[in-house]
Amino acid sequence: MSDEWISRLPEAAQRYLEGRRLDEVECIISDLPGIARGKAVPASKFARLKHFHLPDSIFFQTITGDWGEAAGEEGFIERDMILRPDMSTATAAPWTGDWTLQVIHDAFDRKDRPVSCAPRNILRRVCDLYKAQGWKPVVAPEMEFFLIARNLDPAKDIEPMTGRSGRPAAARQAYSMTAVDEFGPVIDDIYDFAEAQGFEIDGITQEGGAGQLEINLRHGDPVRLADEVFFFKRLIREAALRHNCFATFMAKPIADEPGSAMHIHHSVLDLETGQNLFSGPQGGETDAFYHFIGGLQKHMPAAIAVLAPYVNSYRRYVRDHAAPINLEWGRDNRTTGIRIPLSDTQSRRVENRLAGMDCNPYLGIAASLACGYLGMMQEVRPSKQFRGDAYEGEGDIPRVLGQALDMFDAAKDLHDILGPEFARVYSIVKRSEYEEFLQVISPWEREHLLLNV
Known part of the structure; x- marks a missing residue:
């Protein structure tokens, strides 16, 4: 060469x-x-x-x-x-x-x-729609995942990995540096691999689950960030295998532990000026900011089938378990599905907390941006800001994959943005998976139904 x-x-x-x-x-x-x-x-x-x-x-x-x-x-x-x-x-x-x-x-x-079903092409299609309006979308994904003990038997419950202390990783130690140190050799390899690949990690923290970590990436172009998440999933799995454990990006790998999300932060810039469209000249929140939130609230239920693509994905949406159950929005409120983080005016952004880490990063980011785009184009007004604990409210998102796919199939506005041919193929493939799952008899059914019904 x-x-x-x-x-x-x-x-x-x-x-x-x-x-x-x-x-x-x-x-x-x-x-x-x-x-x-x-x-x-x-x-x-x-x-x-x-x-x-x-x-x-x-x-x-x-x-x-x-x-x-x-x-x-x-x-x-x-x-x-x-x-x-x-x-x-x-x-x-x-x-x-x-x-x-x-x-x-x-x-x-x-x-x-461009092949209409290729995930990278779909995300680029959505970004091009923003560009046609003179807008530049910017995203920052957060990746949550579990380090678990090697699991060779699908019938066996998933267990946290054993840390350097020789004890299984413990839950309820969110943000603990001691907990992060337990996985030090794996994290060292993650950093080394990321450096060799030219990726910048904004931080690694211990999350609330046993053996659960979060990696934050720097904000930037949606296609480039989706590429990085795509690469990172493989990188993290390879780092774990070097230390006799597995990394899993399942939305809910361990019962009674929090699930793993891919929170997506969004902002939209003016292509000519580079100014954040969510902030006005005096620093106030703009119509575009509210319309983006409104678009997420209106169109996200139909997009859940893309953000939560498997039966297991819906086990994550559990009240009081660090995952949203509705589409309320609030400022600096982690119980809402749509959160407005603390920031200065130029960094004002909207965080979508619905996406699971099991989603395809290209499709998840594309679907989330598509909802916001529709809100801005249709000038959708959001509901009143939610104050308090949103877990006390009613859930307003699909709770099972079949229901989510029914809503996705009916969402013609969303199909126009993501592409009708993609929508057709995606629905067929996901329904095939769902039907295959329904043929499996679970341990719960054998335990509670075998001799009782």
Whole structure:
């Protein structure tokens, strides 16, 4: 591979390869669940490639590896997509045994049109709608996850990992530095991997669950931040495996413990001036600010199927368990689904606390931005600010996946933003997963129904 090719890589990738010979390039793309699909090719071959192919059927695949009947009128012919590298995403895979880069690719059809079901294309589509209005969306995701003991038997309950003290991680130690120190070797590798990949971590904290951590990322461009979350999920899993434990991004992995969210902070800037549209000339809250909140309140129930994509996702929405149960909004109030954090006027932002960490980051951010966009375009007024404990109110979000999918299917405004073809395929794939789940008999059913009904 020529030095000239290497010289066009991002700075962090160049540092990683300095004085070394690149062996392999992983050409990857996100499927609907957010799993990295693609091919690994020798570096010398990648240098000669302008694109490669994968079948469009990767977007019809369920989380179990089965297939939804979403191929359309032509049938399941597995038409090839053209995948082109976005070299700005080239980054190290520092856990591999040789010198390897990962590169995210964008998907196009044979007429050079963006593939409508590719999650990265969907997020870019939403961002382009903002751009057409002279707006620039800015997001900052927060990633919550659990470090757990190795679990090789699906019938066995998930348990927290054993920390360096030799004791299982304890719950109810939110923000404890001692608790963070328990996972020190794993966290050290997370930091090292992130540095090698050129990612900036804004902070790591212990959350309220046993073995639960949160990583905050710096705010920025939605596509770039979704790329980072996509990369981070793999990075964190690899760091955990080095220390004989697992990292899980399930929304609710352990009963009676808090769930894991991907809180999304949003602001919108004027493309020409760079000013935050949520703050007026005198620093006051603007109509755009209220309309964005109103859009989340009006359209989020239909978007929950994207933000909470699995049956397990709805176990997270439990009263008094650090997850919202409604769409109230409030200032500096973590019991509401929509929170306005403390900030100066230029940093004024709206936090969506509904999204689970199990959602695809491209789709979750796209759906959240789509709701806010609709609110701004339709000039939706929010409800009155909520004061007090929002857990005392009634829930106003879907409680099961089937109900959420029914609401998603009826949300034509949301389909127009995310793309009608994506909405069609997504619903079919998720219903296939849901139907598969309904065929499984749970331990609860065997325990309470077997001899009692």
